[in-house]
Amino acid sequence: MTDHQRRMQRKKDVVDERIEKATEERGVLILMKGNGKGKSSSAFGTLARSLGHGKRGAVIQFIKGRRETGEYLFFRDHPRLTWQIMGQGFTWETQDRARDIEAAEAAWAVAKGLLENPAIDLIVLDEMSYMFKYGYLDVAPIVEALRNRPVHQNVIITGRTMATPLQEIADTISVVNDERHAFRAGVKAQAGIEY
Secondary structure (H helix, E strand, O other): OHHHHHHHHHHHHHHHHHHHHHOOOOOOEEEEOOOOHHHHHHHHHHHHHHHOOOOOEEEEEEOOOOOOOHHHHHHHHOOOEEEEEOOOOOOOHHHHHHHHHHHHHHHHHHHHHOOOOOOOOOOEOOHHHHHHHHOOOOOOHHHHHHOOOOOOOEEHHHHHHOHEEEEEEEOEEEOOOOOOOHHHHHOOOOOOOOO
């Protein structure tokens, strides 16, 4: 046996042991946070994977709403997917706190119904984390709904920061870091990359 084969066998043994210990079957709560680009893109990639396996999905976009995004244009006609664009745009553009809170509450009402629906396998709550950061929604009812959702249901929440109560109940937390961004170098946001 070569050195490489021995190393790979040790690695296989470790991985096989972890696979054997992972026996629980249930939905997970995934938080995609950080200042880097790609949190929503990751969530939509997971959504595509889920739909590819015949699952049913739902997306609630809490901020995007002023223009149709590429992901919406791609997924909008999928027969096993519900897509709700509930946002009014970024808060620095709307500059209307009352309207932003009203939009957040309307989006949450739709999301809450989805979290009670056992027919939905994966829910993406895109940019929901900002609703807590700006004080548009109280995190406690969201935590309660997440805890009481159907046992098989997976949920992904995206946004730069995450409220501590969400992090305390999350199964997976991924952080997307920002080392460099073309926008800061003067490159205009473009369809198919930023939206």
